[in-house]
Amino acid sequence: MATVAQNTATLAHVEEHEHHEPHSFWRKYIFSEDHKTIAKQYLISGIFWSVVGISLSVMFRLQLGFPDMKLSFLRPILGSWIDETGKLDPDFYLALVTMHGTIMVFFVLTAGLSGTFSNFLIPLQVGARDMASGFLNMLSYWFFFLASVVMFVSLFFETGPAAGGWVVYPPLSALPQAHKGSEAGMTYWLVSMALFIVSQLLGGINYITTVINLRTRGMSFSKLPLTVWAFFLTAVLGLISFPVLLSAALLLIFDRSFGTSFYLSEIFIGGEALPNVGGSPILFQHLFWFLGHPEVYIVLLPALGMTSEIIATNARKPIFGYRAMIASMMGIAFLAFIVWAHHMFVTGMNPFLGSIFMFLTLIIAVPSAVKAFNYITTLWRGNIRFTPAMLFSIGLVSFFISGGLTGLILGNSALDIQLHDTYFVVAHFHLVMGAASAFGLLAGVYHWFPKMFGRMMNDKLGYIHFWLTFIGIYLVFFPMHYIGIAGFPRRYYAFTSYDFTKHIFSDMNSFISVAAIFTFAAQWIFVWNFVYSIFKGRKAPQNPWKSNTLEWTAPINPGHGNWPGEIPAVYRWPYDYSKPGAKDDFIPQNVPYSQTPESNLPHENELIPLEKEIEAQNLNDQFKQPH
Amino acid sequence: MAATVTTETVPSDSAQAFDKKTWMGGVEPMNASYGKLMMWFFLISDTFTFSALLVTYGLIRFSYPAWDPAIYGEVFKFSNIYWPVPEKVYNAVPFLHGVDAPLVFVGIMTFILIFSSVTMVLAVEAGHRMDRADVEKYMLWTILGGLTFLGSQAWEWSHFIHGTEQGTVIRELVAGQWVERTIFGANLVENQYGPPAFADLFFFITGFHGTHVFSGVVLNILIFYRAATGLYDRRGHYEMVEKVGLYWHFVDLVWVFVFTFFYLV
Numbered sequence: 001m002a003t004v005a006q007n008t009a010t011l012a013h014v015e016e017h018e019h020h021e022p023h024s025f026w027r028k029y030i031f032s033e034d035h036k037t038i039a040k041q042y043l044i045s046g047i048f049w050s051v052v053g054i055s056l057s058v059m060f061r062l063q064l065g066f067p068d069m070k071l072s073f074l075r076p077i078l079g080s081w082i083d084e085t086g087k088l089d090p091d092f093y094l095a096l097v098t099m100h101g102t103i104m105v106f107f108v109l110t111a112g113l114s115g116t117f118s119n120f121l122i123p124l125q126v127g128a129r130d131m132a133s134g135f136l137n138m139l140s141y142w143f144f145f146l147a148s149v150v151m152f153v154s155l156f157f158e159t160g161p162a163a164g165g166w167v168v169y170p171p172l173s174a175l176p177q178a179h180k181g182s183e184a185g186m187t188y189w190l191v192s193m194a195l196f197i198v199s200q201l202l203g204g205i206n207y208i209t210t211v212i213n214l215r216t217r218g219m220s221f222s223k224l225p226l227t228v229w230a231f232f233l234t235a236v237l238g239l240i241s242f243p244v245l246l247s248a249a250l251l252l253i254f255d256r257s258f259g260t261s262f263y264l265s266e267i268f269i270g271g272e273a274l275p276n277v278g279g280s281p282i283l284f285q286h287l288f289w290f291l292g293h294p295e296v297y298i299v300l301l302p303a304l305g306m307t308s309e310i311i312a313t314n315a316r317k318p319i320f321g322y323r324a325m326i327a328s329m330m331g332i333a334f335l336a337f338i339v340w341a342h343h344m345f346v347t348g349m350n351p352f353l354g355s356i357f358m359f360l361t362l363i364i365a366v367p368s369a370v371k372a373f374n375y376i377t378t379l380w381r382g383n384i385r386f387t388p389a390m391l392f393s394i395g396l397v398s399f400f401i402s403g404g405l406t407g408l409i410l411g412n413s414a415l416d417i418q419l420h421d422t423y424f425v426v427a428h429f430h431l432v433m434g435a436a437s438a439f440g441l442l443a444g445v446y447h448w449f450p451k452m453f454g455r456m457m458n459d460k461l462g463y464i465h466f467w468l469t470f471i472g473i474y475l476v477f478f479p480m481h482y483i484g485i486a487g488f489p490r491r492y493y494a495f496t497s498y499d500f501t502k503h504i505f506s507d508m509n510s511f512i513s514v515a516a517i518f519t520f521a522a523q524w525i526f527v528w529n530f531v532y533s534i535f536k537g538r539k540a541p542q543n544p545w546k547s548n549t550l551e552w553t554a555p556i557n558p559g560h561g562n563w564p565g566e567i568p569a570v571y572r573w574p575y576d577y578s579k580p581g582a583k584d585d586f587i588p589q590n591v592p593y594s595q596t597p598e599s600n601l602p603h604e605n606e607l608i609p610l611e612k613e614i615e616a617q618n619l620n621d622q623f624k625q626p627h
Numbered sequence: 628m629a630a631t632v633t634t635e636t637v638p639s640d641s642a643q644a645f646d647k648k649t650w651m652g653g654v655e656p657m658n659a660s661y662g663k664l665m666m667w668f669f670l671i672s673d674t675f676t677f678s679a680l681l682v683t684y685g686l687i688r689f690s691y692p693a694w695d696p697a698i699y700g701e702v703f704k705f706s707n708i709y710w711p712v713p714e715k716v717y718n719a720v721p722f723l724h725g726v727d728a729p730l731v732f733v734g735i736m737t738f739i740l741i742f743s744s745v746t747m748v749l750a751v752e753a754g755h756r757m758d759r760a761d762v763e764k765y766m767l768w769t770i771l772g773g774l775t776f777l778g779s780q781a782w783e784w785s786h787f788i789h790g791t792e793q794g795t796v797i798r799e800l801v802a803g804q805w806v807e808r809t810i811f812g813a814n815l816v817e818n819q820y821g822p823p824a825f826a827d828l829f830f831f832i833t834g835f836h837g838t839h840v841f842s843g844v845v846l847n848i849l850i851f852y853r854a855a856t857g858l859y860d861r862r863g864h865y866e867m868v869e870k871v872g873l874y875w876h877f878v879d880l881v882w883v884f885v886f887t888f889f890y891l892v
Contacts, residue, residue, distance in 0.1 A: 126652075127652075132661035132664075132665065133661065133662075133665065136665075201669070201672055204668070204672075205664075205665045205668040205669055205672070206665070208664070208668050209661045209664040209665050209668065210661070212655075212656060212657070212664060213655045213656070213659075213660075213661045213664060214661070215652035215653070216652055216653060217651075217652055217653035218651060218652050218653065219651075219652035219653075220650050220651045220652055221650055223652075239668060239671065239672045240671065240672065240675050241675075242672075243672045243673065243675040243676035243679070244675050244676070244678075244679040246676055247676050247677075247679035247680050247683070248679065250831075250835075251680075251683065251831065254815070254827070254831060258815050259815050259816040260815045260816075260823075260827040260831070261823060261824055261827060262683065262687070262824070262827060262828075262831075273800075275816065277822070277823065277824075278687060278690070278691070278822050278823060278824035279687065279824065280686065280687065280690065283683060283686050283687070286682075287679055287682075287683070290679070569653075570652065614651065614653070617651070617652075617653035617654065618653050618654055619653070620652070620653045620654065
């Protein structure tokens, strides 16, 4: 424990650190190069976007659940998108679902989740002063901010924002004359996404190089917390898949604005033939889903990584199958790139090719099941502490399993042809990647809030928030499976005008809408708790969860450079919880084996001579190297 | 940069001991500074950008038939029914009007670009020797090579846009009537050499590559300026030359693929 004690002792001189030249307000809070500030910027932007994104979904749920409802009360927000009779404009309905998808997938669960926690946790958990390049990190946030502004502005166009679905398939998205939502809104969508991809690229290369180059002494890859492994693999996925979306988007921009025919061929619109020949809209789908599928794991992996950490900490047990967890994440990351065409079974694909993609898709069930079983076996006979973060992590495991099971159904091309583009798909991916990743995000906020703001969030409000959200999400998405099996297609404005949908399930649709509004309302408990706790929360102790990872050895409010004095060295893996013989039920990573003879296993005693070598190693201190 | 620092600060005997523990943390495991790693990962990312474009090229190209003398006649003519033969499209050389010189000009362009990679290697090597004068010299040659390539590409584009003297007669259905029309050169909408998609892809992909070359030249000029003003001498190493060199070689390598797909096959 000596090392920990030493770190607490040096707390006092945090303000005297050599790199603490005073920064102006702008450099400290706005154009900051400090990873912790950038993480908070991402988090607050993410929370803002999630409020916008979920509000949009509540609006279209009102339309779906209560098709006869007068929506005039929304006129102050939606203006003339609500017509004189109080009905929602059908074009704007499509814009709502499109923007809900785009915002939630990219701006909340990609930028808000991995932007926040990769930035915050990578340097703190690998033992680095900051990201490899603080400047590129700052650029990454501001590119994201610019993308956000462009996307936000597009919401207010007279012709509305993009409305071709978040997948923006051409020819609909390529032809401005095809649809209101394919006009200026679509142009802004593409510009915004191009900026977003630049931001992801700058962030990604930073995360990867930081993990490879800036690990502290002794922090081998086999001692990295699973969070860092997850962020690392997520960054690799983004680095490889986002550029393909960039190419696809650039080609689409040319088709839209400069008369090329990459995705267009032989189209009649309004009875008039277009001159475009030679392109293929299916080509866009291939390029899009080469990003789109890995994107699912870009969203989910960070949440799984954080869950591993939170479950092990709060079950007071080592994570079950540390190496199996890493291997399964690598397996998922690899498979993510070779399954994209399972989104395209109904595009007229050769059934043999479809069966190959089906086979590869179903293999993903193996590493996913490994992860699910490892979470459960970690919990098994654990000394579980139900903190709000722990509850959300367990909730994630629940969603991951119940949403993942329907993935097995949808991965079968024969079944997918029936269920394609129905509410069954909507229910599936909202549970497995939407709700699961959102729970990862929330768990992360509850767990690392003390490190971010030096204060605790209110536990009671956290419990209420958890139960309302957990129950609410199942109430929304469980019935949705039945609607999907009944054949209700997604993205339809109303089901009242079709014979087969006129008389059935309207009560269930109303029920889902009520549950959605209820769940949305519950989120304000979180928002209030978050904002209130930043300013008025109980002061946090240094290691509130009695956790092993390095960030808890840093001061309660880490300054620029994270650790005053030397960066701690690392001697053991991060999951020494409830080790037999140890005097505490946790042994942080920076405690050498030579200090814990009572709990060492035989092979760990053999590692004691190595400790001197670790200490003799270079400090790898960015601040001490020439810039 | 930091790689050199590592070997300086670690005593040599323990440096030996750590040869086998490169991934233990505390060192740069691949002996590359973070900046160099970032460049490598950026290049991996950019590889996928270009791969997506070249896959697009392949998909659209093979949706068209190739020119087959047995079907379309013994003498090759431009037509928007089949994909053109590259030697017939790219056969002009500046100042040699009317001379049929298939792929000569693009061959010269390619040679110049590849040669500029050689001078880049020499600049990097001079940087290792801390020889400022040589770095300046070879960077200038590299910049000159890059600018020549861009100029040649501008000429190539201009020729492609203006077309041949005779043009190509195409038949198209306008308002239910078959109309014959002569078109000259190519733009993003119509193309005298073949299907419009051929010109679309040519402009997009060579343009995208040209933009990369242009950014490379800008970076090279920046590096030249900073080397010439002695910044790297004061810093004690010329690693920036190496990093930009990586980018420059990558851009060359991409050209090899673009050249193969558009001009050779």
